[in-house]
Amino acid sequence: MLVLDRLSLDYGGREVIKDLSVVLHSGQKVALIGASGAGKSTLLMHMYRQLKDRATLCAQSQGLVDSLSLYHNIYMGALARHSGLYNLANLVWPFKTPLAEVSALCHALELDIPPSTLVNRLSGGQRQRVAIGRALYQRQPIFLGDEPVSALDPAMADRIIRHILGSHDTVVMVLHNRHQALTHFDRILGLKNGQLVLDAPASTLTLADLDAFYGDAMKDEEAQC
Numbered sequence: 395m396l397v398l399d400r401l402s403l404d405y406g407g408r409e410v411i412k413d414l415s416v417v418l419h420s421g422q423k424v425a426l427i428g429a430s431g432a433g434k435s436t437l438l439m440h441m442y443r444q445l446k447d448r449a450t451l452c453a454q455s456q457g458l459v460d461s462l463s464l465y466h467n468i469y470m471g472a473l474a475r476h477s478g479l480y481n482l483a484n485l486v487w488p489f490k491t492p493l494a495e496v497s498a499l500c501h502a503l504e505l506d507i508p509p510s511t512l513v514n515r516l517s518g519g520q521r522q523r524v525a526i527g528r529a530l531y532q533r534q535p536i537f538l539g540d541e542p543v544s545a546l547d548p549a550m551a552d553r554i555i556r557h558i559l560g561s562h563d564t565v566v567m568v569l570h571n572r573h574q575a576l577t578h579f580d581r582i583l584g585l586k587n588g589q590l591v592l593d594a595p596a597s598t599l600t601l602a603d604l605d606a607f608y609g610d611a612m613k614d615e616e617a618q619c
């Protein structure tokens with residue numbers, strides 16, 4: 395599905411992904427872990443650029459429009475499926491079908507609040523689920539998520555991750571929560587200072603392995619400061 399061969403990425407000449415090779419296969423559910431600044435978002439954005447036609451991206455920045463409702467923010471995921479005229483009319487007076495679809499999506503994401511609620515009235519966790527809803531409503535086979543459930547309580551995060559995994563053929567998700575990575579994903583990639591230092595089936599790893607991975611990564615990070 396995606397082959398990265400000795401990939402290097404930089405910002406203004408500063409290399410943040412270094413000589414990274416990885417093959418991602420269709421159908422895989424991949425957790426991408428690593429200390430803050432390791433290069434996870436940079437790598438995920440690169441994957442998105444390569445897979446754009448088939449992938450949806452749920453970025454950390456969310457990009458919600460505060461002056462619009464929950465309904466309209468989620469509906470944005472469908473903009474490319476409809477004509478400009480349809481989208482404009484729906485902005486003014488929501489159509490029945492998308493309203494029902496978005497309501498069902500909200501229910502699945504435990505956003506049981508009126509679809510007309512402005513997103514600037516929502517909590518951090520609710521906003522994250524609106525961003526996830528918009529990504530889901532794109533109905534792409536590949537979901538790329540950058541810490542999409544970081545603001546949710548652990549039990550809800552588990553349910554939402556399950557929903558995302560169940561709605562997509564292939565998932566790559568940046569996570570800091572080791573338990574979530576081990577429980578829900580079948581492959582774990584670990585980045586350290588822009589290099590891929592861990593690539594293993596989740597079934598072969600333990601919480602202690604991931605603790606050790608993060609411990610080493612933190613030590614390296616502190617040494618660089």
Ligand SMILES: Nc1ncnc2c1ncn2[C@@H]1O[C@H](COP(=O)(O)OP(=O)(O)OP(=O)(O)O)[C@@H](O)[C@H]1O
Pocket residue numbers: 405410428429430431432433434435436437
């Ligand atoms: N737009 C940018 N311009 C310059 N440097 C950047 C930019 N975005 C990220 N970086 C730098 O690139 C490195 C990797 O950043 P990146 O956001 O990919 O890390 P990350 O692993 O996703 O971190 P976090 O877990 O904190 O989100 C960091 O040192 C960061 O400061």
